Amino acid sequence: MTQLTVVISNCNSVDRAEISVLKGTLNIKYGPNGLGKSTLAKAVVSQIRGDGTLGDLMPFKSRGKADAPPPSVRGIDGRASALVFDEDYVQQFVFQKDEVLKNSFDIFIKTPDYVAAMDAIDVLLAGVKQTLTNNTEIEQTISDFKELRDAFGKSKPGNIPKNSKIHKAFGTGNKTENIPEALKPFETFIKSQEPSKWISWQIKGNEYLKLGDNCPYCATPLVGEGQKDAALAVEKEFDATAVGHLNTLKAVIERLGKYFSEKCCENLQKVTKTKIDLTAAEVSFLMSLKAEIDGMITQLEGLRAILLFLSARRGPNP
Template sequence: MNITIKNCNSIDSADISIEQGKLNVRYGVNGTGKSTIAKCLTLAARSEDIGVLCPFKHKASTEAATKPFIQGAESFSSVLVFNEDYVRQFVFQADEVIANSFNIFVRTPEYEAHLATIETHIKGIKDSFKDSADLNKLITDLQTLSGAFGKSKDGWAASGAWARGPGMGNRVVHIPEGLEDYKLFIQADDNVKWLKWQMEGTTYSSKSDNCPFCTSSIESKKATIQKVRENYDAKAVEHINNVSHVVGELGTYFTEDTRQNISTLTKSAGQISPEEKAYLVDLRRQIDLLLEKCQKLRFLSFSSLKDAGKLSTLLEDLRIKLEFFPSLNSDSARAVIDPINAKIDEVLTDIGSLQGEVGKQKSAIAKSIRNNKVH
């Protein structure tokens, strides 16, 4: 079966062959897209939006040709990914059954019945994500904004899009003196393309005193033309565009004060200060915590419940308390988050039944292992 994948994380375009019902192995150095292929196939099999895999460079684009795309996986209903997380499930633990042992031993009708009952209990929580386009877009935009900070232990990477874009000063908004005549080009939607074109064109200025485009004299303007090259970097402008776009998309999901502060920081003329960076790092911390909770709720299952002890405590901990997210505690955010918390409350009203089903399932697994134990 041939699969085509485009515009997913590090993959611009890929054509791969997959054999159903078999282990398909992909070799490659880190960063070539092995995990992305697995994620793309998994999302497609679940009929979930692959938009979460959109490369950062295309986040601000509205062109259909830049959107994540997969073709050929329409017949997939499930995908198992053989990665480190999968292997970790099958490590023996002292005096304990094998984690996720149902993936090794025969799935009995008893097991399937308990699993179906457990899924019925938590279906409302998981459906909150499937049924809300606004919630899914919020998650995608928050992931994009978090990614703009780059990968770093302290939450701020010098190589990140924010640091290399708005963090160096927004010269799309604040055009340097002497370059005002270029304003329409610098502030156009396709300013990155124009900058690349302009900078490539300056290489011809040493060949003649005439414009390489219209052949009119540019002798008196060469210094100004060179000044564009000295003050602008196409990649930095691309980062400014992308960060500004996603901040605009999130809009009212931020509180009013946060929205004003973020807008100011994306449009600042100068380099970011230590206190401004600390403010943004704290914002990222809130975003990442919210995303972590959403991820756990979205993929809630027996596997995440079986080792929890008291399920009521687990679910209470997963409740999204926006009052402790000072930058995101807005009416718009509550409109999409409150329904999730309401579904958690519904499960908590009958938590005893869910706790019992999880216990029965664990007992059934232990029984299956005992019956298949090798002495």
């Protein structure tokens, strides 16, 4: 084997160093930190590559001085390549964050048998994958199921919390479907597409009724106590937030209707249009429905996660 004597001068903190390199073998240089081992390696590689990076090793004390000797490496003329097994190499190829060896999946796992098995799984799941991938209807359905589930709040078995959206919307009866007699003149507004906005708007004007007998919105006289009482009754009978929850949940339930059995839809209709407080049987029905919704969400998200996992583990197509 050929032994080379390499002389390195004016590189970083190294004024002059002479090292022996045996061609075609692994040469190990060791010593205390700060001795200049990395500088020597960089200098040798830069000289062989001839890419102009050798000048980057100009010592700090020589920078800006026109007569300062430049970095130089002698003794390796005619050499075409060199590999340096330094810390950067180790970080790149050996100590990966999540695996011991770079591309270990392709080396140890992605065998022909593995690829064939994955292809067979793809065939079995092709229909499911096509249904769940980029399907806006499925995504909307999952979102609706989650919204309906979350409306129950932190419920305990057999109980719907009074601060939950479900209880606020249906717990004390649906007055937008069963309008009190005194509020019949407002039926058009109460049964509008977004009644909560009208109710909130109407209630804000009630404080001005104390200032006179004219309507605070149109300034026409409110004849008799009956009309003023009717205006005040809206605030007494309705809560804008609760009506907003009711309206939103009704829309969600309507969108999910095709996924419920006929019997379930009948029970939901009774719950959403009830005139009085929910009965124990209705609460029980709603809690069992929530349990089924929880299970459905878990299954849909689990299936979607499996498909994503399989796609990720297959890696790029050859």
